[in-house]
Amino acid sequence: MDAIQQIEPWFDREEADALQRYMLSGGWVTEFRQTEEFERRLAEFTGAGHCIVTTSGTISLTLALLALDIGPGDEVIVPDLTMIATPNAVRLAGARPVFVDVEAATLNIDIAQVAAAVTPATRAVIHVSLNGRSNDITALRALCDGHNLRLLEDAAQSLGSFSDAHHLGTIGDMGCLSFSPPKVISTGQGGAVLTNDDDLAIRARKIKDFGRTRGGHDVHDTIGYNFKFTDVQGVIGIEQMKKLPWRLNRKKEIWSLYRERLAGVNGVEFVETDLDRVAPWFMDIYLDDRDGLAAHLHRLGIGSRPVYPPIHRQEAYDLGHLSFPVSERFSSRGLWLPSSSQLSDDQVARVCGGVREFFSA
Numbered sequence: 001m002d003a004i005q006q007i008e009p010w011f012d013r014e015e016a017d018a019l020q021r022y023m024l025s026g027g028w029v030t031e032f033r034q035t036e037e038f039e040r041r042l043a044e045f046t047g048a049g050h051c052i053v054t055t056s057g058t059i060s061l062t063l064a065l066l067a068l069d070i071g072p073g074d075e076v077i078v079p080d081l082t083m084i085a086t087p088n089a090v091r092l093a094g095a096r097p098v099f100v101d102v103e104a105a106t107l108n109i110d111i112a113q114v115a116a117a118v119t120p121a122t123r124a125v126i127h128v129s130l131n132g133r134s135n136d137i138t139a140l141r142a143l144c145d146g147h148n149l150r151l152l153e154d155a156a157q158s159l160g161s162f163s164d165a166h167h168l169g170t171i172g173d174m175g176c177l178s179f180s181p182p183k184v185i186s187t188g189q190g191g192a193v194l195t196n197d198d199d200l201a202i203r204a205r206k207i208k209d210f211g212r213t214r215g216g217h218d219v220h221d222t223i224g225y226n227f228k229f230t231d232v233q234g235v236i237g238i239e240q241m242k243k244l245p246w247r248l249n250r251k252k253e254i255w256s257l258y259r260e261r262l263a264g265v266n267g268v269e270f271v272e273t274d275l276d277r278v279a280p281w282f283m284d285i286y287l288d289d290r291d292g293l294a295a296h297l298h299r300l301g302i303g304s305r306p307v308y309p310p311i312h313r314q315e316a317y318d319l320g321h322l323s324f325p326v327s328e329r330f331s332s333r334g335l336w337l338p339s340s341s342q343l344s345d346d347q348v349a350r351v352c353g354g355v356r357e358f359f360s361a
């Protein structure tokens with residue numbers, strides 16, 4: 001039987017044909033009209049006033065921090081349970097990440113603990129909508145406003161997910177998306193900054209293009225870098241955007257299938273997920289013997305992946321003396337099951353059969 005991967009990107013004929021047309025059109029490959037069209041579609045889909053694409057989600061977060069003028073001497077509060085790019089972007093901007101625990105209901109940053117972590121050096125909070133789920137970002141926004149802090153949303157996993165009426169990534173001062181291969185749509189690598197603030201958008205565009213005051217000339221009034229996209233990625237992104245609604249719907253169907261088929265399995269837990277607002281990116285379950293189940297699925301040719309280690313336990317951060325109990329509990333028990341939107345119902349049934357077999361052994 002064919003192996004089932006935990007996640008796979010999905011490109012097909014439309015991307016190949018569009019790329020061929022583009023390459024034969026004499027384009028310069030670097031970012032231009034195709035990139036602008038991809039940005040326009042992302043802004044329209046998310047409702048953001050501005051969308052600025054960059055080389056990756058990590059660089060989008062870094063660019064947003066630089067546009068917000070955050071750097072050396074500044075502290076930025078981040079959740080302990082996230083992909084390591086969140087705090088690493090803070091480091092890349094020259095600031096210091098300060099970690100707080102997540103809340104069990106959503107695995108988002110614990111807002112009460114954010115309040116307790118604010119110091120005179122705090123300049124910003126990064127909210128991570130892990131797996132498309134969100135908590136009360138409006139309350140976090142009010143807390144930030146009360147302390148004169150910037151709010152940045154890491155919505156790398158949240159394209160197609162909403163907090164009430166707002167697309168995630170559009171509630172804070174700035175928000176970031178990622179188009180790396182495991183994401184619901186991908187451009188190979190890539191990321192985007194969303195904002196409704198005209199001045200921040202202008203700053204971010206300048207910083208991503210060497211600090212140029214306008215395109216194509218060499219007058220610089222700001223320190224900037226080269227975080228530019230390419231039109232080859234733009235072409236792929238436009239085709240992927242056309243498929244996005246179908247894929248988001250399919251992710252919700254796959255989530256529902258897992259829930260139904262694993263409902264009676266004692267020992268498997270899910271995080272509550274409101275499919276009216278959330279398009280789950282990865283199908284996450286929580287159980288005691290996570291590594292045992294992963295090994296069992298591997299023997300059946302089924303891929304899975306453990307949820308991120310807590311950041312404070314990563315050697316890179318050397319903060320093992322700290323303790324964040326919710327982050328530790330969900331990290332040690334969390335497993336991502338096969339999650340690609342191209343999974344068939346039969347494949348999901350095969351994965352669920354493997355999980356049931358493990359629990360009945």
Ligand SMILES: Cc1ncc(COP(=O)(O)O)c(C=O)c1O
Nearest residue numbers: 056057058083085156178179180
């Ligand atoms: C929450 C989160 N933030 C940031 C990133 C970084 O994005 P990229 O891989 O595009 O740099 C990821 C990537 O998976 C992520 O999941």
